Amino acid sequence: MEKEELAGLKNNLDFVAIDTETTGLDPSRDEIIELAATRFKSGKIEDQFSTLVKPHRGMPKYIEFLTHINPDDLSTAPEAKIALKDLFSFVGDSVLVGHNVPFDIGFINHHSALNKGAVLTNKFWDTQEISRVYFPFVSDHKLSTMLKFFHITPEAAHRATADAEASGLLLIAMTEHIIKHHSMMTNARLLDLSKQAQLNNSLYDYLHLLVEYQRSYVLKGEHTTPLDYAKPNVIENDIPFHNISLDEVFNSEGLLSQKFPHFEFRSGQLEMANKVKEAFQNTKHLAIEAGTGVGKSFAYLVPAMIFAHKNKTRVVVSTNTKNLQDQLFYKDLPQLKKMLPLPFKASLVKGRENYVCERRWNDMLMEQSTALIPYEAQALLYLYIWKQLTKSGDISENSSFDRKRFNIIWKRICSDRYQCMGRKCPHSGKCYVLNLRKHIENSTIVVTNHSLLLTDLRMENTTLGKYDYLVVDEAHNLMDSASKNLGFEVGYQDLVNLFNQFAPATKRKNVGLLNQLDFMLKRSVIPETSNEQIQMITKSLSEQISTMRKISLELFTEAQDLCQQADSYSKLRIKNPEDFPHLYESLDKLNKQWHSFLKQLSNLADTFSMLNSKQVPNYDTLNESINGLVKRSVDIQVGLDILENPDLMNNALWIENDLRPDPKTPVSTFCYAPVDVSLQLNEMLYKNIPSIIFTSATLALRQSFKYFFTQSGLSLIPPEQLDEYIVDSPFDYDKQSLLMISSFLPEPKDRFFINQALGCVEQLVLSVDVGTMILFTNYKDLNSVYDYLSEPLYHRKRPLFAQGKTYSRSSMLEEFKSYKNAVLLGTNSFWEGVDIQGDSLSMLILFKLPFQVPSEPIVEALIDKLNTENKDSFMHYMLPNALLKLRQGFGRLIRSKEDRGIVLIMDSRVSNKYYGKYFKEVLPAKCMEIKSELELLNEVIRFFNVSKQ
Structure with a gap:
């Protein structure tokens, strides 16, 4: 947009920014201690109001520390009744603006009503909600974070006057940003979603202002500037290879010394790099403890990059934590790219459930025109801008979207191995997972995590492909990660998600497999006998799903209650199923019903596969959906069978309650995990990958790797296949x-x-x-x-x-x-x-x-x-x-x-x-x-x- 157009929009920004300081977060127990309001006219500050408010019960010390309000000043401040009356007089009927402004309005109205005063019914615009919709790539949506993003410097954070003024300035900065970078079509889509979300009048009114304003300029043509905030998940250094030695990189006069700020030569770093190089060259496993300060990341990355390039292979690097994964990919590898003449291509890979599926995303957007429930529309509000800008499709980039809160929605749109059509998918060209796998195939370094590493081994390397060289960093956590990933969980939400894929609990047409099949039957030209057979099966499946919903609710509610009654920190171990007769009676009922359901579902898959695909609209998609749901249902069946007859000598079985309870649904999950993973790791990992580097700052005890080797199963491999080494810390x-x-x-x-x-x-x-x-x-x-x-x-x-x-x-x-x-x-x-x-x-x-x-x-x-x-x-x-x-x-x-x-x-x-x-x-x-x-x-x-x- 042109500057004059942005200036024109500012003329429409008339509002009052407000903020309160309170003694706590609960208006029924806590009090207001400061009120402030700043009037903005045509985007500029015109007038201000502020007052301290005398509390009846004093002020907590941490609030005193946070706000720097002097308790003595509060003792002479006006009572809430008078202060609020003055505020109402200043505000009038203006639009209210604030960061999480519903909190401020709620506090103000509660205490005004207590004093038999008026309540605010003004329109309001919440800068926190706007930031969640339009800025999914910031680290969080606190006022301080957003002010830093826009280079707005408040005079005194956590004081009402400064925060009110800052919220107003933030609204203006965000508005200019939105108009400059987001088209009218985008904002109109968000306007529709905000209406369907039925959150409050805040976002809808604000978006309506933007869309109406942009509509007045649409004939002149829009000039929005594309944004580029999203992080890539591929790094490439496409330069000629220089045959450099590890000495030339790490020694006191080496390349790192010349180009790395404040570089300190560490002999241990060079020692470690040489040990990693030898292990790869000799196709051996290596356990290497690198004390704090050795610089182990560079010590394995550099030899891995050189080795992978020379041998036209790739090295997979696995970490336990997201922090280290991000450090390797967004800090260490870019630094090495700048400093070393080494060609490489690196990919960052996570489990496929972290990536949005293009086909499922588009299917959900199509539903917007029919009927999204408010919960779904709100989830899409936090996804829409991110989806437009993301390069990786990795939801962990998005700080606005709470995967736990919107778990049902994410399950419907994330990449799902059961629902993936692969190359046959009409959206395969834009598929984040398929595109990433192409990059993995010709990468020299692949950065992943222990969870995906182990899951992928179980799935026969469907994501990472075949590889012969692996670095396991934070290797002391490998066993815990294996225990989690080699077991399984069955939660109420997992079953509900599956049921909803067949038929949503809400009566919505064209949503869910059974509705889609019904729609297909009406449009297809298949023989009448086949039509009747499918109708009979879908009717039976619908009834069975309804029955299983009730049984599941009973089972998981009882599991939740048992866990709560046990008072065992939200976890209840089942040592003997006979101790829980009623629970296992419900589990048995569900399991028998599931077996019956699976027979009918398999019957549907067989019947559908024999149809003439040319006689059925959208045949391939429906067939993939049916087969995917069969596979998922079989996996759940396997889990239910194990829960009924668990091997409790070698596995732990327990019920776990979510610490963030949902009053509407049970939050319990059945968990099953092996207690000793040494045999599985040996079979899956050590026997299949010729050379693995295990490293951490803490692997050995008293100069011995015995405990780590026993726990991890490395003690099971031939001694000549395993080297060990300790690199001491350079610190005194x-x-x-x-x-x-x-x-x-x-x-x-x-x-x-x-x-x-x-x-x-x-x-x-x-x-x-x-x-x-x-x-x-x-x-x-x-x-x-x-x-x-x-x-x-x-x-x-x-x-x-x-x-x-x-x-x-x-x-x-x-x-x-x-x-x-x-x-x-x-x-x-x-x-x-x-x-x-x-x-x-x-x-x-x-x-x-x-x-x-x-x-x-x-x-x-x-x-x-x-x-x-x-x-x-x-x-x-x-x-x-x-x-x-x-x-x-x-x-x-x-x-x-x-x-x-x-x-x-x-x-x-x-x-x-x-x-x-x-x-x-x-x-x-x-x-x-x-x-x-x-x-x-x-x-x-x-x-x-x-x-x-």
Whole structure:
């Protein structure tokens, strides 16, 4: 659009941006402490209103810290009744704007009504909702994130006046962006979806303004500028090959030294690269532990790239976490592309259920013209812009779309092996999965994850194709991943999704296989006998599905209730089916009904396959759908059969409830997983792939790989086929760190432990003003420390971040890194994969030893199995697992040669138990046992005072 046209649109932007600060999130319990409104006229600020509001019950300390509102100022502020009346007078009948403005309006109306005042009925535009629709590629949709995206700098975040003004400026910036980059046709489609979504008047009114405005310029021709935010899933470095050696890349005068900022020569990195090269050349497996700071990613990527190019093959690289997968693909490989004269092509690959299916997407869009229910329309609102812009079709790019919330919709449009028509699909040219597989075929590096790696092996390499060389990074997690992926789950939602593919619960024409078959029969010219036969089968299937819906609801509701009653952290292990007679009676009823249903479905498939395809409209698509549903139904049947007759000697069986309950449907799932995956990994992986590199910072215990080899099944392969090597960390831990054990504290099971530990932690964080991370093994302890530290840290003006308290993991880490004296509390996912260099992290506190929860179903089942085999489950499993986890946690502190800091283990079992010596042995620093809290504080203060000198 031309500048004058954008200026013309601004003249239509008259509104009042509002914001509130409150003492909490619940209007029935919490109060308003600040109100602000900014009037915008023709896109410019014209007037402002703001007032503090006197609360009746005071203000929580964390709100005081967040807003910097002085409680003394609130004591002299006007009462809510007066403040709200003044606000209403300022606002009038203007359109209201805000970031999550329904929250502000809800609070205002609730408290105004309490005071017998008026309520706001104004139209409103929600900048958060607009950002979700139009900006699916930002990391999240917080006000601060969107302001940063548009380079808008608020004067004081988390104060009502600044946030109101910022919301107004954001609306103007987003509007200009939308008009510039999105056509009238796109906005008109979104307008229709917003109407069908029936969310509120917010989005529809705003989109209506945009479409009407664009319509007035349509005769002049639209000049929208294409956007390019989407990340690629293929990287190519198409340059001539230079035959360079690993020495030329990694040595002190090498290419990395010349081109990589702040490069430090690390002999261990070159050692590792040579070991990887030798393993590939000699077609052997290699287990290689690379200590923190070695730079293992480059140490395996570079030899893999050289080897793959020279041998015209490809190397698959598998990680456990999305963070490392993204780091390899979006950071490490682009850096190597810039620095090294190495031709390569790399593909990023995930499980096919992560990708949208072009055919199914188009089918769903066609339904928009007939009848989408509001839930479906809302899901499409968050998908539409992303689908226009994505290059990969990978839904994980889309921060607007909640896959859990919209699981039913995603299942209908994602790539599905049961419903895939392959090359016969009319959309195969645009298929994300097929196009990615073409890239995989001629890639030299394929980056994937353990989950897909294992699933693909079960599916005979349908996605990754055949490959002979593999790098398994984060290899210490391979066994857990295998246990999850070599088992199966059957949840209520899985069955409902399948039933809906046959016939949706809502009566909608042309949706679902049975409706499509009915429509086909009316238009086809097949013989009358065939027509009647198919009608009879579909009627029977419809009745059976209706019956199975009821049985499934009963079964999974009972499973959910049993799990809740057990009070076992949303997981209930089934050790003996006879203990749950009523549950298994329902399961048996469903299983018998399923067998009957599957017979009829197979009958339909056979009957349909004998029809003359020329006499049936859309025959190929219908035939593929029927066959796909047969395969899926057979897989579920196999699962139900196993659930009825489980092998509980070698597998764990449990019910798991979703932690985010849905009041309308059961949230229970039956889970079944092997407890020992060593045999499966040997058969599937080690025997089929000639050369595999297993690497991690924590594979060995006391210089031995025995535990890893036993757990992973590598002990089953011939010794001459497996090399092992340890590359030590380049860091001098004795000089850079101080490792202390608080021997004076009671053991964690002691009832006095928590109070003494809380007091000790408080003294520590108040004694030294340094970046501190405290790692926990459960949320109960984390929440206790959070509640205990909130007020004292507030008074010291030190930021406190805690997992599960508003911030996402990535946002919390970014915020934490921006300070030098913040305190971060984290649980399981923070024990590994966290890289914080410099002063942001100087003190690491490990609250308890990281033993696995023995009541966790797979852990408990493995303990039972080991005990049955007369093995000491503690020494064979629990202890070595905790030792490796502790090493991972310790590794969070020192991340560069400049880092210095303290690691404190608050679990006195390291000093007092016979097994404590093992924990001391596996950590790379000398251990200091502290006998009193005073000694601890003195040592901590001394360390940081010396560090400052």
